[in-house]
Amino acid sequence: MRMSKRLALLGMAVLLLYLGGASGMLGRMEALLQAGWEAGRMKNVRLSEPGEIQAVSRPLAEATPAPTSSAPETEATTMQVLRLPAGSRESEPLRLESPGEEEIRETTILGGTRIKNETHYAVDVSQLLRRGPSLRLPAEGLQVLILHTHGSEAYTPSGLDRYEPNDTSRTADTQCNVIRVGDELAEKLSAAGLRVIHDREIYDYPSYTGSYSRSGAAVEAYLRDYPDIAVVLDLHRDALGSDGVVYKTMAEEPGVVSSQIMLLAGSDESGLEHPRWQENLALALYLQEAVGRKHPTLLRPVSLVPQRYNQHLCPGALILEVGSSGNTLQEALAAVRLFAEAAAPALLALAEDTA
Numbered sequence: 001m002r003m004s005k006r007l008a009l010l011g012m013a014v015l016l017l018y019l020g021g022a023s024g025m026l027g028r029m030e031a032l033l034q035a036g037w038e039a040g041r042m043k044n045v046r047l048s049e050p051g052e053i054q055a056v057s058r059p060l061a062e063a064t065p066a067p068t069s070s071a072p073e074t075e076a077t078t079m080q081v082l083r084l085p086a087g088s089r090e091s092e093p094l095r096l097e098s099p100g101e102e103e104i105r106e107t108t109i110l111g112g113t114r115i116k117n118e119t120h121y122a123v124d125v126s127q128l129l130r131r132g133p134s135l136r137l138p139a140e141g142l143q144v145l146i147l148h149t150h151g152s153e154a155y156t157p158s159g160l161d162r163y164e165p166n167d168t169s170r171t172a173d174t175q176c177n178v179i180r181v182g183d184e185l186a187e188k189l190s191a192a193g194l195r196v197i198h199d200r201e202i203y204d205y206p207s208y209t210g211s212y213s214r215s216g217a218a219v220e221a222y223l224r225d226y227p228d229i230a231v232v233l234d235l236h237r238d239a240l241g242s243d244g245v246v247y248k249t250m251a252e253e254p255g256v257v258s259s260q261i262m263l264l265a266g267s268d269e270s271g272l273e274h275p276r277w278q279e280n281l282a283l284a285l286y287l288q289e290a291v292g293r294k295h296p297t298l299l300r301p302v303s304l305v306p307q308r309y310n311q312h313l314c315p316g317a318l319i320l321e322v323g324s325s326g327n328t329l330q331e332a333l334a335a336v337r338l339f340a341e342a343a344a345p346a347l348l349a350l351a352e353d354t355a
Helices: 002-039 125-131 180-192 211-225 276-296 327-347
Strands: 045-050 050-056 089-096 103-108 115-117 143-146 196-200 230-240 246-248 261-265 302-304 317-324
Touching: 045 125, 045 276, 050 211, 103 196, 125 276, 143 180, 180 196, 180 327, 196 211, 196 230, 246 317, 261 276, 261 327, 276 317, 317 327
Parallel strands: 103 246, 115 302, 143 196, 143 230, 230 317, 261 302
Antiparallel strands: 045 050, 045 196, 089 103, 261 317
């Protein structure tokens, strides 16, 4: 019996020594990966004055790390089960060119000035609309930051818009993923008179995990370097589908083949600190109403979710979901042109010299 106990204790000691060595190795690997990311970040940034976009860069060493918490930020899923709101319209299915792939079905999700509330908070939409957003854009300096936490998100290949996928509906090719859509949005907002900076870095490739921590560190660095920035738009594309069906959202705007867009605002319901989340939501509703007056079917309902998605860093921070994985790049580009056409004047109306 004593011999069995000695053997058991010896086995435990060997196991502890092995785990300790493995932990140290993992720590060293993580440090090497972080160093590699730090060396390569901020290579692709575009800064604009009204009507002009220029290239700028800044080393990552100046960036502060995103805050840590016992309740980590939840990464967005790559595919979610679609629950269409009442009144949504579906079309006959479309087939992809490659046999055996998912069926693509068009849908128009009716929006208006409404909230898809996924929290337990009671929200008075009418009161928030009457109050309006509290933020003001500066009369001088940068006003809008566009970036992409999931920059590798891409669309269904179509026509000349084809790419080598790094994963399902994802590519590092910035001419085919959501960064190209961000280029278009930055150009249109800048042409309308806003001062925009576009971060074209890909924060979710090669590692998807931790992308919100990396983009959050970038936002903090931008806000420190350009403290006048009032609006932060994290541009994504959605992923809607289930049971072998992928949905593409389609606006019904005359003469334009366009996807739909969804504004998403986070909250503090996940347990992470986000005391000013209603200010972000007020901006989302303000833009929803302004764009909806000009393009009634372009926007889906505003989504209010428990996660904060880095929006605690700026009261003018929102996620912009442009189309879905079933849409084509050209449909997404058409959508941001329509969005900018109506959103730019609404943002300019919040500038300090016109308040």
